[in-house]
Amino acid sequence: MLMLPESSLCIDGVIRPATGNKTYDIICPWTGDVVGRAADASVEDVQAAIASARRAFDHTDWSTQHEMRFKLMTKYRDVLVANRDTLVLIARHEAGSALGAAFRAHVDGALSGMTALLEVFPSVKWEEDRGRKNEYGFDTERLVLHEAIGVAGAITPWNVPLYVNVGKVGSALLAGCTVILKPAPTTPAMGAIMGELALEAGIPPGVLNVVTSSDPVIVGETLVTDPRVDLITFTGSTAVGKRIMEKGAPTLKRIFLELGGKSANIILEDAPDFAQTVARSIVVFHAGQGCATPTRLLVPRSRYAEAVKVLEMAYAGFADKWGNFDDPTHVMGPVISKRQLDRVMSYVELGKKEGARLLAGGKVRTDLGGGFFIEPTCFVDVRNDMRIAQEEIFGPVLVVIPFEDDEDAIRIANDSDYGLGGVVMSADRSRAMRIARRMRAGAISVNGGMSITGDLPFGGYKHSGVGREWGREGIEEYLETKAIGVRA
Ligand code: NAD
Numbered sequence: 001m002l003m004l005p006e007s008s009l010c011i012d013g014v015i016r017p018a019t020g021n022k023t024y025d026i027i028c029p030w031t032g033d034v035v036g037r038a039a040d041a042s043v044e045d046v047q048a049a050i051a052s053a054r055r056a057f058d059h060t061d062w063s064t065q066h067e068m069r070f071k072l073m074t075k076y077r078d079v080l081v082a083n084r085d086t087l088v089l090i091a092r093h094e095a096g097s098a099l100g101a102a103f104r105a106h107v108d109g110a111l112s113g114m115t116a117l118l119e120v121f122p123s124v125k126w127e128e129d130r131g132r133k134n135e136y137g138f139d140t141e142r143l144v145l146h147e148a149i150g151v152a153g154a155i156t157p158w159n160v161p162l163y164v165n166v167g168k169v170g171s172a173l174l175a176g177c178t179v180i181l182k183p184a185p186t187t188p189a190m191g192a193i194m195g196e197l198a199l200e201a202g203i204p205p206g207v208l209n210v211v212t213s214s215d216p217v218i219v220g221e222t223l224v225t226d227p228r229v230d231l232i233t234f235t236g237s238t239a240v241g242k243r244i245m246e247k248g249a250p251t252l253k254r255i256f257l258e259l260g261g262k263s264a265n266i267i268l269e270d271a272p273d274f275a276q277t278v279a280r281s282i283v284v285f286h287a288g289q290g291c292a293t294p295t296r297l298l299v300p301r302s303r304y305a306e307a308v309k310v311l312e313m314a315y316a317g318f319a320d321k322w323g324n325f326d327d328p329t330h331v332m333g334p335v336i337s338k339r340q341l342d343r344v345m346s347y348v349e350l351g352k353k354e355g356a357r358l359l360a361g362g363k364v365r366t367d368l369g370g371g372f373f374i375e376p377t378c379f380v381d382v383r384n385d386m387r388i389a390q391e392e393i394f395g396p397v398l399v400v401i402p403f404e405d406d407e408d409a410i411r412i413a414n415d416s417d418y419g420l421g422g423v424v425m426s427a428d429r430s431r432a433m434r435i436a437r438r439m440r441a442g443a444i445s446v447n448g449g450m451s452i453t454g455d456l457p458f459g460g461y462k463h464s465g466v467g468r469e470w471g472r473e474g475i476e477e478y479l480e481t482k483a484i485g486v487r488a
Helices: 043-059 066-082 084-093 099-123 161-175 188-200 218-225 238-251 274-279 301-318 338-354 406-414 429-438 471-476
Strands: 009-011 014-016 023-027 034-039 127-135 138-148 151-155 178-182 208-210 231-235 254-258 264-267 296-300 357-360 377-380 397-403 421-425 443-446 479-487
Touching: 009 043, 009 188, 014 188, 034 188, 043 151, 043 178, 043 208, 043 218, 066 084, 066 099, 066 161, 066 188, 084 099, 084 161, 084 188, 099 161, 099 471, 151 161, 151 218, 161 178, 161 188, 161 231, 161 471, 178 188, 178 218, 188 208, 218 231, 218 238, 231 238, 238 254, 264 274, 264 406, 274 301, 296 301, 296 406, 301 357, 301 377, 301 397, 338 357, 338 397, 397 406, 406 429, 421 429, 429 443
Parallel strands: 151 178, 151 231, 178 208, 231 254, 264 296, 264 421, 296 397, 377 397, 421 443
Antiparallel strands: 009 014, 009 208, 023 034, 127 138, 138 479, 357 377
């Protein structure tokens, strides 16, 4: 049954099918069934979207009317909020979100993120008076302007599609850019609805275009290589991020990248409620398909045996707390696709071969329906040089690594190509802060604090990315800087 609204393209203010009426199927991760159809764009459709975004940037006052933009974007937020039920429906049927997860990052987190962007908008400086300066014997009055960079191509992944779409589209439009949004092939509906609701909110034609495609590469590479696109904002895997940087080089585009992670969760021996803290570290939220999910659990050697016992019980206790489509307390459902299931399972096999001990899970669950279900999985006795500790698995798989002391914990946490998120838990706040300061990652939670919210900058060190999304810094990524000197 087709549960989802038909997903069309949004180009130049018109909701329309792809050239030649081409469509493709949207597969539900819970059942493996077709739940919707999406427009399958051609290169000509992308070209039309780029031309439209270019026109809207070059020939309208979208980029210069800050107040007007703020009003329209506030309306856009309101329209998104009014359509929450549809967004939840899409998150569940298309991205495989469990109901409890939809109420968090998937939908409600994305909507409050949009509000947070509106809240930080007034703190963006469009103009700065840098005063008068005498140089070479005469006075100059100086001004620094911050202006929208132009046309932004936004390429997004499937894991939390609304959250990432809102982060990019919200920030870029507030900055005054015009946008072409390209959602992941598996989650087109969450992109398409962004276009439809933007028009409903009165966002002018061409300001936001949405182009969906069954081909993972063609639309994205067209955006990356086209000289009319000034900036690419990409969220996805590190491998594709590197390719985008390379492909964007000939046109010297501004490129910013939100990439993968293998974040460390350091639980010190003095962490309050040690057992509960360890038990809460199991990787289950949205089946572990989160870029900043702390998937490496670092526990002190002195309490390692205790931690392993706690984890064993935590996983056993979780056995009937996931995989039910209708249970609002569930935060874990299937992984997105058969392809992702195979990928995750190949890491489970690899972990066994590498000599890690499978403490829990590790099996595909066909009994839960025709979808792509993998049990919450945990490997203990993991060494940080194993591939399961170094590579992003992007599934419900936790690896547990013992450490000797604080220095060793910091060393292990930083011994990774990635540097996206991190967690430190300790009864001694200043000790935790010393460790947090030394972790080479972009978002660190100390004692359960929230480091990832719409009004804080989010992004990675090292192979986890370039640039920041969300918050004032996220809006500023879409700005160019101009210095003007007026002879006094
Ligand atoms: P992916 O890299 O395969 O694809 C991401 C997007 O890029 C998709 O829209 C895809 O169609 C497109 N794409 C693929 N090849 C391309 C090319 N050559 N040129 C242009 N575009 C191309 O990633 P995914 O599998 O969709 O998502 C999972 C990845 O995303 C994980 O690595 C995860 O860590 C990462 N992620 C990062 C963040 C973050 O903020 N750092 C957030 C969510 C997901």
